[in-house]
Amino acid sequence: xxxxxxxxxxxxxxxxxxxxxxxxxxxxxxxxxxxxxxxxxxxxxxxxxxxxxxxxxxxxxxxxxxxxxxxxxxxxxxxxxxxxxxxxxxxxxxxxxxxxxxxxxxxxxxxxxxxxxxxxxxxxxxxxxxxxxxxxxxxxxxxxxxxxxxxxxxxxxxxxxxxxxxxxxxxxxxxxxxxxxxxxxxxxxxxxxxxxxxxxxxxxxxxxxxxxxxxxxxxxxxxxxxxxxxxxxxxxxxxxxxxxxxxxxxxxxxxxxxxxxxxxxxxxxxxxxxxxxxxxxxxxxxxxxxxxxxxxxxxxxxxxxxxxxxxxxxxxxxxxxxxxxxxxxxxxxxxxxxxxxxxxxxxxxxxxxxxxxxxxxxxxxxxxxxxxxxxxxxxxxxxxxxxxxxxxxxxxxxxxxxxxxxxxxxxxxxxxxxxxxxxxxxxxxxxxxxxxxxxxxxxxxxxxxxxxxxxxxxxxxxxxxxxxxxxxxxxxxxxxxxxxxxxxxxxxxxxxxxxxxxxxxxxxxxxxxxxxxxxxxxxxxxxxxxxxxxxxxxxxxxxxxxxxxxxxxxxxxxxxxxxxxxxxxxxxxxxxxxxxxxxxxxxxxxxxxxxxxxxxxxxxxxxxxxxxxxxxxxxxxxxxxxxxxxxxxxxxxxxxxxxxxxxxxxxxxxxxxxxxxxxxxxxxxxxxxxxxxxxxxxxxxxxxxxxxxxxxxxxxxxxxxxxxxxxxxxxxxxxxxxxxxxxxxxxxxxxxxxxxxxxxxxxxxxxxxxxxxxxxxxxxxxxxxxxxxxxxxxxxxxxxxxxxxxxxxxxxxxxxxxxxxxxxxxxxxxxxxxxxxxxxxxxxxxxxxxxxxxxxxxxxxxxxxxxxxxxxxxxxxxxxxxxxxxxxxxxxxxxxxxxxxxxxxxxxxxxxxxxx
Numbered sequence: 001x002x003x004x005x006x007x008x009x010x011x012x013x014x015x016x017x018x019x020x021x022x023x024x025x026x027x028x029x030x031x032x033x034x035x036x037x038x039x040x041x042x043x044x045x046x047x048x049x050x051x052x053x054x055x056x057x058x059x060x061x062x063x064x065x066x067x068x069x070x071x072x073x074x075x076x077x078x079x080x081x082x083x084x085x086x087x088x089x090x091x092x093x094x095x096x097x098x099x100x101x102x103x104x105x106x107x108x109x110x111x112x113x114x115x116x117x118x119x120x121x122x123x124x125x126x127x128x129x130x131x132x133x134x135x136x137x138x139x140x141x142x143x144x145x146x147x148x149x150x151x152x153x154x155x156x157x158x159x160x161x162x163x164x165x166x167x168x169x170x171x172x173x174x175x176x177x178x179x180x181x182x183x184x185x186x187x188x189x190x191x192x193x194x195x196x197x198x199x200x201x202x203x204x205x206x207x208x209x210x211x212x213x214x215x216x217x218x219x220x221x222x223x224x225x226x227x228x229x230x231x232x233x234x235x236x237x238x239x240x241x242x243x244x245x246x247x248x249x250x251x252x253x254x255x256x257x258x259x260x261x262x263x264x265x266x267x268x269x270x271x272x273x274x275x276x277x278x279x280x281x282x283x284x285x286x287x288x289x290x291x292x293x294x295x296x297x298x299x300x301x302x303x304x305x306x307x308x309x310x311x312x313x314x315x316x317x318x319x320x321x322x323x324x325x326x327x328x329x330x331x332x333x334x335x336x337x338x339x340x341x342x343x344x345x346x347x348x349x350x351x352x353x354x355x356x357x358x359x360x361x362x363x364x365x366x367x368x369x370x371x372x373x374x375x376x377x378x379x380x381x382x383x384x385x386x387x388x389x390x391x392x393x394x395x396x397x398x399x400x401x402x403x404x405x406x407x408x409x410x411x412x413x414x415x416x417x418x419x420x421x422x423x424x425x426x427x428x429x430x431x432x433x434x435x436x437x438x439x440x441x442x443x444x445x446x447x448x449x450x451x452x453x454x455x456x457x458x459x460x461x462x463x464x465x466x467x468x469x470x471x472x473x474x475x476x477x478x479x480x481x482x483x484x485x486x487x488x489x490x491x492x493x494x495x496x497x498x499x500x501x502x503x504x505x506x507x508x509x510x511x512x513x514x515x516x517x518x519x520x521x522x523x524x525x526x527x528x529x530x531x532x533x534x535x536x537x538x539x540x541x542x543x544x545x546x547x548x549x550x551x552x553x554x555x556x557x558x559x560x561x562x563x564x565x566x567x568x569x570x571x572x573x574x575x576x577x578x579x580x581x582x583x584x585x586x587x588x589x590x591x592x593x594x595x596x597x598x599x600x601x602x603x604x605x606x607x608x609x610x611x612x613x614x615x616x617x618x619x620x621x622x623x624x625x626x627x628x629x630x631x632x633x634x635x636x637x638x639x640x641x642x643x644x645x646x647x648x649x650x651x652x653x654x655x656x657x658x659x660x661x662x663x664x665x666x667x668x669x670x671x672x673x674x675x676x677x678x679x680x681x682x683x684x685x686x687x688x689x690x691x692x693x694x695x696x697x698x699x700x701x702x703x704x705x706x707x708x709x710x711x712x713x714x715x716x717x718x719x720x721x722x723x724x725x726x727x728x729x730x731x732x733x734x735x736x737x738x739x740x741x742x743x744x745x746x747x748x749x750x751x752x753x754x755x756x757x758x759x760x761x762x763x764x765x766x767x768x769x770x771x772x773x774x775x776x777x778x779x780x781x782x783x784x785x786x787x788x789x790x791x792x793x794x795x796x797x798x799x800x801x802x803x804x805x806x807x808x809x810x811x812x813x814x815x816x817x818x819x820x821x822x823x824x825x826x827x828x829x830x831x832x833x834x835x836x837x838x839x840x841x842x843x844x845x846x847x848x849x850x851x852x853x854x855x856x857x858x859x860x861x862x863x864x865x866x867x868x869x870x871x872x873x874x875x876x877x878x879x880x881x882x883x884x885x886x887x888x889x890x891x892x893x894x895x896x897x898x899x900x
Contacts, residue, residue, distance in 0.1 A: 052662050054552055054575025054589045056674050056751060058082065058151040058771075062174075065143045066894070067818040068807060069844030069862045071196075073146060074101040074138040077169060079822060081773035081803040082153055082751065085109065086882050088130070090139055090299045090331070096609070098299055099331035099380035099413065100125045100137035105151075105166040106678055106747055107778060107791075107799040110135035111598060114156075114164040117141070117171050117325070122386055123409040126470035126506055128600040131609045132643065132686055132739070134472075134506070137411070140327040140384055142217035142305035144183070144200035145173045153751060154676060155656035157593035158554040158573035161536055165593045165654040166678060173325070175309060177204030177213045179900040187892035190866065193224035194298055194887060203899075209313035216306050223300040223332070225373075226292035226877060229886050231868065234273070234288030235876040242277050242286030244362055245269065246451065249282070251349050251358035251726050256282030262451040269366035269453065290364050291876065294337030294373050297886055302330040318393025321405075327384040332377040338463060339364040340424050343441060344521045348727050350429065351436050353444040358726065361428065361450060371456035376463075379416040385409065400483030410473040420463050420520040427462060466511035466519065476502035491544035498538040498556075505531030506599055523608050528645075530603030532562030532596070540573075550577040560596045563603070563647040569594040585662040587674075593654035597684050601739040604645035611689060613874075614638030615832075617697035619730055634831060634874050639732040643686055643739065650741050653681045660751075668757040677748040682741040688782060689735050690796060692717055743786070747778040764812030774802045795832040798883050801825045814850040819843065827883050831873035837880060840869050854898045862890040 060076050070076035077083060078101070085104020088095040102110035102125075110129050115122065115136035125137035152168040160168055180203035187196040197220045204213035227233050236242050246266055248257040263276035263285040273289040309323035342361040343350055349360045367373035390405030426432075428450050429443040436442060478500035484492040507529035515524040538556035545551055552575035559568045573591040580586070600607075613634045620630035627633055660674030692714050698704045699711035706715075719734040721727070752772040759765045778791040778799070791797045802825035809818045821843050826836040843865055848858035869884035879886050 052585055052587075052672075054577050054587045055152060055154045055156070055658070056660065056672060056753075058153060058753075060149040060151075062143070062146050062148065065146060066858070066860075067809070067816070067846045067848070068820045069846060069860055070143075071862075072139075073141040073143055073149065073171065074103070076149065077103045077138060077151070079805065080151065081771045081805055082106065082151060082167065084749075084773060084775055084800040084803060086798045086800075088882060090301070090333075091297065091885060092882055096131045097125065097127055097129055097137075098333040098335075098378070099139065099329065099382060100127070100129075100135075101139040102129060102135045103138065103169070104799075105153075105169075106676075106749070107775065108166040108678065108680065108745065108747065109133065112163065112166040112595065112680070114160055114162075114168045115171070116160070116168065117386060118173055118323070118388065119170055120386075120388060120405070120407040121409070121474055121476055121502070121504075123384070123411040123472045123474040123504070124506065126411055126413050126472040126508065127415075128598070128604075128607075131607050132598070132600060134598045134600050137384075139301075140303065140305065140329050140382065141171055142200075142215070142303075142307070142327070144202055144217040145215045145305070145307045145325070147172045147174045153674070154589060154658055155591045155593035155654055155678060156573065157558075157569075157571040157595075157654070158556045158591060159538065159540065161534070161556060161558050162560070162569075162594060162596045162651075165595055165652070165656075165680060173307060173309070173323070174202065174204075174213055174215065175311070176211060177202055177215075179203060179205075179898055181896060181898045183894065183896040185892055185894040187860075187890060189224065189887050190889040190891065191229060191887070193222060193228040194890065195222040196220065196892070211311040211313075212309070214306075214308045217303070218305075219301070219303045221298070221301045221303075223296040223334075224298040224887055226295035226297055226886075227289065229297075229868075229888075231870060232877040232879065232886065233292055235291050236288030237878065238872055238875065240288075240875050241279050242275070242288045243290040243364065245274050245285045245287050245290055245364045245366070247284035247360075247362045248447075248450075249360040249362075251360060254281060256284040257359075258283050259285050259451075265451060266453060269368055274366075290337070290366070293367055294334050294376065295877070296333045296335065297877070300332040300377075304328040314393070316393065316396070318391055320391050322389045323387075325384075325386040327382070329380070329382040329384075331380040331382070332374070334373060334377045337365065337367075337373065337376055338370070338418070338420060338459070340420060340428065340520075342429065343425060347440060350441045350443050353433065353442055354447075358440065360727065361445075363428070363450065365454065365459055369454045369456065369459045371460075375456075376418050378418070381414045381416075382412065384411045395481065395483070398483065400481050402479070402481040404479045406475070406477045408473075408475045410471070412469070412471045415468045415470070417466050417468075418463050419466055419522055422517055422520050424462050424520050464513075464519065466514055466522075468511050469509045470507070472504070472506040474502065474504040476500055478502075485541075488544055490547050490549075493544070494542040496538075496540040498536070500536050501534070503531060503533040504599070505529070506603075525608060526605045528600075528604045530562065530599045532560055532599065534561070534596075535559045548579045551575065552577075558594070558596075560651075562596075562599070565647070567596060567651050569651060569653075583664045586659075587661070588657070588659040590657045591655070593656065595652040595654070595680075595684070597649040597651060597739075600645070601649055601684055602645055602647055604643070606645075607643045608640065609643075610640045611638030614732065615690065615693065616732060617693050618700055621697055621701050622730060639689070639735050641689060641735045641737050643737050646739055649684055649739060650682050652683055652741075655679045655681075669755070671754040672752070674751045675748070676751065677746070679744060679746040681744045683743075683745050684739060685742050686739050687717070687737040689737050691782065692735065692737070693732075740782075743781040743784045745778075745780045747775060747791075749773060749775040749777075764810050764815075767807075767809040769807045769809075770804070772802070772804045775799075795828045795834050798827050798880070800827065800883075816848045816850075818846045820845075824884070827880065829873040830871050830880055833873060835873065837869065837871055837883075840867065840884065842867060854900070856896045858894045860892040860894065863888060865889075 082105050083103045085107035087102050087104050089101035105113045111133040124134040129135045150170045156164040183200040185198040199218045202215040266274045270287040270289045273287045277286040305327045307325045312320045340363050352359045386409045388407045392403035429445040433442040480498040482496035485495050509527050510525045536558045540554040543551045554573040557570045571592045575589040578586045616632040619632045656678045658676040662672040664670040695714040696718050699706045717736040721731045754770045756768045780789045804823040806821040823841045825839050829835045842863050844862045845864050846860045850856045866889040868888050871880045872878050
């Protein structure tokens with residue numbers, strides 16, 4: 001297959017080289033549009049003046065970014081109807097990537113959406129999403145620099161190569177500006193927290209053949225803490241037991257020992273919320289505000305972004321170009337706060353010689369003891385840079401244009417995290433006095449020390465900081481050409497050819513202290529690094545069969561080399577456009593696509609982490625508790641996991657097809673309806689931990705043959721405490737989930753959009769837009785022998801089944817306004833009980849006024865009706881995390897001035 005693919009491309013290239021001069025002359029004499037009037041649409045390397053083609057493209061303009069209530073580029077992409085997938089990011093709280101944001105077109109994951117800047121690849125975020133997959137961070141693309149964002153709503157590997165399975169996001173930056181524009185934006189949330197400030201500066205000038213554009217954006221976003229929202233200020237709002245702040249548990253009885261007057265002594269902590277609580281397991285000192293006191297639901301961020309671009313036109317008509325984009329970001333978040341459990345590194349309990357009992361001691365430290373919760377923040381200092389250089393222009397005496405370009409991109413993230421020091425056991429328990437006959441540590445601790453309120457100086461001596469450095473890079477050298485081959489009866493045959501070579505890599509460097517026993521209960525993470533090179537050639541043809549019928553054909557050959565192996569793929573794309581009437585377009589497309597395995601999956605020697613929540617089906621059955629009432633359902637934080645990389649993973653293979661229509665029955669009205677379907681074979685993913693736990697439970701309790709290969713594998717991957725363990729018998733200690741090539745994942749759905757424009761005398765001009773996406777199916781099969789899983793109806797799948805955006809815009813004289821309604825479909829509740837949360841509609845309003853030719857002002861309100869979706873099915877934080885936000889009404893005031 002590979003040799004045949006290469007032969008096809010070689011033959012086509014030879015055909016192009018042998019074109020007669022007459023064909024070139026005919027193409028050169030054909031009518032052309034000026035370069036400035038052409039719109040190059042994402043999804044094709046052939047310049048077209050028509051927006052619509054065989055694949056639908058969604059365009060978000062810089063004006064849309066400001067008038068539809070989007071906070072930034074990520075926010076705009078996240079709210080698009082095609083983005084149905086649930087992702088974790090800066091506003092999620094406890095996540096691997098709190099300093100980064102990603103989208104998941106079609107619900108296929110962040111790594112299946114190709115993100116480009118000015119049509120060029122950029123470096124991945126150096127920390128893997130979810131601890132596993134590589135992706136491009138959208139959190140540091142400044143909106144001040146954006147001309148428009150184009151979303152190609154289908155697979156396009158035949159044009160762009162690996163990763164373009166679910167679609168392509170192309171962020172196009174400004175190339176031209178006159179004068180200097182200054183923009184100041186101030187914002188806040190009505191319920192508290194989340195204040196924001198942003199200063200933008202955009203300018204440019206022309207000097208003969210030299211055109212320059214520059215921009216700067218400086219912003220600050222304050223965090224939103226869980227305690228800032230009344231409905232989740234306390235974890236005991238629905239009668240749940242408070243979080244343990246001070247507890248001494250007798251291992252033999254499983255009961256907490258009476259704290260006596262300790263709770264009164266600690267009562268001033270966590271804003272005076274510590275109380276003595278008595279439950280089924282005895283009495284301890286607890287607080288409902290212990291967890292919210294340390295939880296940021298929106299990160300704190302300081303951002304600086306700078307951009308400069310130069311274009312110089314040569315005498316021959318060619319243009320030298322270059323641009324540089326630099327981003328500096330400082331992010332902070334907090335999700336847990338410091339705590340200590342006795343001897344957590346070993347047995348978790350000790351023999352107290354004062355009482356003669358085996359005991360477990362635990363203590364959670366308060367912001368008052370730290371000198372403020374922010375002192376235990378985690379921090380990320382990120383630096384991202386993209387540089388492009390090249391030349392483009394017309395090929396002499398032909399109807400072709402060419403471009404040769406080099407692009408270099410890098411991303412460095414330095415993380416600083418607070419951690420308790422290894423000596424904390426000795427601080428509270430004193431020196432170890434030996435062991436008993438079973439090897440259990442002996443201590444004779446002073447209860448008074450354990451029960452005292454610490455000063456910031458005392459607690460400061462018990463924790464330190466780790467500093468890690470993670471980096472990623474990417475570079476590409478490309479040469480392309482496009483133009484008319486010859487004139488056919490129905491029009492010119494257009495073509496584009498491409499050749500490129502590039503590479504990318506990453507390196508994760510942990511703090512060496514984590515391997516030296518400096519910190520308490522910290523597992524060391526091995527350093528990891530890797531790189532790969534890639535080569536590609538491609539050809540695209542646009543063939544006019546009839547004046548009303550156009551076809552597009554594309555083929556691309558990619559060769560990836562990594563881990564002492566080579567992986568080559570040929571992909572194709574075929575599109576059809578039929579215009580039976582000037583107001584109607586019928587279209588269809590068929591494409592293959594692929595994705596080279598994530599480098600994180602390939603090169604990571606070992607990854608350790610934990611799940612946000614876990615359901616232990618086996619312990620529920622042992623306890624005789626139905627899942628609806630089981631104490632081991634969705635406990636948080638969840639089980640620990642270990643994952644090892646694999647150099648034997650195959651590339652993913654994708655197939656997509658779609659069909660649709662675009663109809664403009666009136667000059668002021670147009671509509672489109674498209675059906676799409678995407679399938680991925682050999683999907684690279686980690687083993688499904690929840691599926692392993694379900695299988696293991698059935699195997700251990702007689703529901704399956706315990707000697708079957710599937711049972712033996714599932715049981716071997718889950719490590720538990722012994723059934724007779726004194727502490728937490730049968731509890732999960734680790735789940736081993738290595739990456740695999742799953743059998744397949746497939747999804748389908750429809751996109752609908754419409755736009756209506758009209759003028760109402762004396763009232764103004766109106767534009768009404770509607771976009772709607774409905775997922776019709778989403779199926780997953782881990783192994784070919786497995787039963788297919790319906791993700792669309794799965795109770796643990798929190799992707800959106802449908803989304804709708806409805807926008808009404810109005811202008812009259814110097815006034816303009818935009819009202820946007822966003823409807824989010826039903827999703828399962830947090831308890832995954834089978835109950836669905838109702839659909840939600842949020843409203844955003846923007847009102848602007850042009851004060852003069854130079855000055856403008858606008859006021860934006862997001863979530864106009866101050867709706868906050870609550871979900872109390874699985875306890876705190878009482879809202880569907882990731883699916884909805886807890887911020888409530890947000891407001892911005894923006895002022896702009898143009899210096900000519």
